[in-house]
Structures are given as structure tokens and as C-alpha cells.
Amino acid sequence: GDSVTQMEGPVTLSEEAFLTINCTYTATGYPSLFWYVQYPGEGLQLLLKATKADDKGSNKGFEATYRKETTSFHLEKGSVQVSDSAVYFCALEDTGGFKTIFGAGTRLFVKA
Amino acid sequence: NAGVMQNPRHLVRRRGQEARLRCSPMKGHSHVYWYRQLPEEGLKFMVYLQKENIIDESGMPKERFSAEFPKEGPSILRIQQVVRGDSAAYFCASSLSRGGLDEQFFGPGTRLTVL
Numbered sequence: 008g009d010s011v012t013q014m015e016g017p018v019t020l021s022e023e024a025f026l027t028i029n030c031t032y033t034a035t036g037y038p039s040l041f042w043y044v045q046y047p048g049e050g051l052q053l054l055l056k057a058t059k060a061d062d063k064g065s066n067k068g069f070e071a072t073y074r075k076e077t078t079s080f081h082l083e084k085g086s087v088q089v090s091d092s093a094v095y096f097c098a099l100e101d102t103g104g105f106k107t108i109f110g111a112g113t114r115l116f117v118k119a
Numbered sequence: 120n121a122g123v124m125q126n127p128r129h130l131v132r133r134r135g136q137e138a139r140l141r142c143s144p145m146k147g148h149s150h151v152y153w154y155r156q157l158p159e160e161g162l163k164f165m166v167y168l169q170k171e172n173i174i175d176e177s178g179m180p181k182e183r184f185s186a187e188f189p190k191e192g193p194s195i196l197r198i199q200q201v202v203r204g205d206s207a208a209y210f211c212a213s214s215l216s217r218g219g220l221d222e223q224f225f226g227p228g229t230r231l232t233v234l
Contacts, residue, residue, distance in 0.1 A: 011161075043225075050123070050210055050225035051162070096161055105175045106152065107212075107223060109161035 009034045013097045013110035020087055021118050028082040028113045030071075030097035039100040040064075040073055040080040041107065046093045054082075054095070087117045121146065123213050123226035131232045138198040138205070140229045144213030151194045152223060153186060156208040168194060201233045 013030040020026060032040065039058045043051040055064030060075035069084045080097060097110040124143040132138050144151050149170050154162040155178075164178040168188035179186065183201075188194040198205055208230045212223040 048227075050227045051212075052225070053222055056222075101164075105167045105217070106164040106178070107162075108164065109154075111161045112159075 009038065009099060009101055009108050011097050011099055011108055011110035013095075013113055016094075016112070016114040017116055018113060019116045019118065022089055023086045024117075026082070026084040026087045026091075026115070028095055028097075028115070030080045030082065030110060032078050032080065032097075032099050034078075034099060037075070040071070041098040041100070042069070042071055042080070042082050043096040043098060043109075044093045045096065045112070051096065087115070089117045089119050091115060092117045123211055123224050125209075125211050125226035125229050127229060128227060129230050129232070131234060132201050133234050134202055135200050138201050138231055138233075140196040140198075140209050140211075140231070142194040142196070142211030142213075142226060144194070144211075145224055148213035148215055148224075150214045150217060151188050152212045152214075153194075153196050154210045154212065156210060156228070158207070162210060165196075198231075201231075203233050206231055206233045 010033045041056045042054040044054045045051050055066040057064040057073035060073055063072045071080050071082045094112045094114045096112045098107045101108055123145055126141050151168045153165040155165055156162045166179050166186045167175040171190050183199045185197045208228045210228045211226045214223045
């Protein structure tokens with residue numbers, strides 16, 4: 008079945024450092040891909056998405072490009088802030104279209 | 120416009136008791152999804168419902184778990200005879216149309232602790 012694999016955390020960075028969180032997926036079709044963010048004690052918020060190959064999703068300085076050839080959707084940000092500390096989940100839309108399949112999450116700590 | 124609402128936010132039950140988790144979708148949304156998050160893990164899909172219908176329950180345990188989304192009122196996830204392994208955060212999400220076509224909006228979750 009469809010699945011998502013993302014790099015294990017925690018990732019600890021200093022403020023203004025460059026961020027990459029790797030995500031690869033396995034799917035039988037061409038699913039939509041998502042990054043969600045979860046702040047402590049809260050639910051998930053959609054951060055960005057891409058619906059087809061070579062699409063780039065972007066929001067709040069974060070970017071990710073849908074790479075069909077490498078089945079990847081890596082999350083990047085050029086300069087992280089303390090307020091970016093959270094857990095980040097890579098996800099894909101199940102090819103049946105009914106549910107979202109999540110990776111295990113990557114916890115990010117940003118130090119001032 | 121209020122977001123997805125879940126209650127209670129925290130629920131403590133003893134083994135063998137019943138747990139009822141409620142989810143009120145965003146206004147106008149008729150598609151509801153339930154997910155479970157075990158500690159330090161990602162969310163796992165449980166069930167997808169539309170008003171009065173279960174569309175996909177492939178992620179629901181076969182026993183003790185049930186879900187409904189009545190014509191009036193919130194969606195309910197019910198866990199009978201809870202066990203310690205049911206301790207988790209349960210998230211509800213809603214969308215305007217079928218998942219994948221429209222963004223799913225998540226509630227703040229219900230954290231269930233089974234003693």
C-alpha cells in the first residue's frame with residue numbers, strides 16, 4: 008500500500024540556519040503531497056501542498072517540490088526562526104482519495 | 120467561522136469503561152475523518168464518514184470501536200471496554216468535499232488516557 012517515510016528527528020538548529028527535512032513516498036498512482044505542522048498541544052495545520060509532478064508548494068518561507076523521478080517531497084526553509092519549532096509531518100493523499108497517509112513526523116527544535 | 124471542534128480535550132478512563140469522543144466539523148463541511156496518533160508517531164487513518172454514512176472504515180479496529188455521523192449533531196467515535204493500548208490522541212478532520220479534492224481541517228484532538 009501507499010506509504011510515507013521521513014527523516015527521523017529530532018532536528019536541532021540555530022536560528023537563521025537552513026532547514027531540510029527529507030520525505031519520500033511510495034504510491035501506485037500520482038497522489039497529492041502535503042506537509043503539515045503540529046505545534047505543542049494542538050492539531051495539525053496544513054503548511055503546503057503539491058498536486059502534480061514538478062509542482063512547488065510554498066508558505067511562510069517553507070517550500071517543497073514534488074519530484075516524481077525520486078518520489079520525494081523534501082521540505083526546506085532558508086532561515087528558520089524559534090517560532091518554527093514544531094513537529095512536521097509529510098503526507099500523501101491515498102490513491103483512493105478518501106484518506107491521508109502520514110509519515111511518523113520530524114520534531115524540529117530551533118535555538119535562539 | 121469556527122474551526123473543527125472536539126470535546127473533551129482530555130479524557131481519562133479506567134480499563135473496561137467506555138470512551139465517547141465528539142467532533143463538530145467546520146460549518147458547511149459534511150465529510151469527517153478520524154485519526155489516531157500514538158505517542159511519538161504519525162497519525163493513522165481510522166474512518167471516513169459523510170452524513171449518516173460510513174464511507175471507509177479500513178483503519179478501524181474490528182472490535183470495540185465504532186463511529187457515527189448523524190444527520191444532526193456531531194460525529195462520535197466510541198470505544199467500548201477501553202484498554203491501556205487505546206491511550207492516544209484522537210484527531211478529527213473535516214472537509215467541504217471528498218478528501219483529496221479539498222483540504223482537510225483538523226481539530227485540536229482529544230487526548231485519551233486509560234488507567
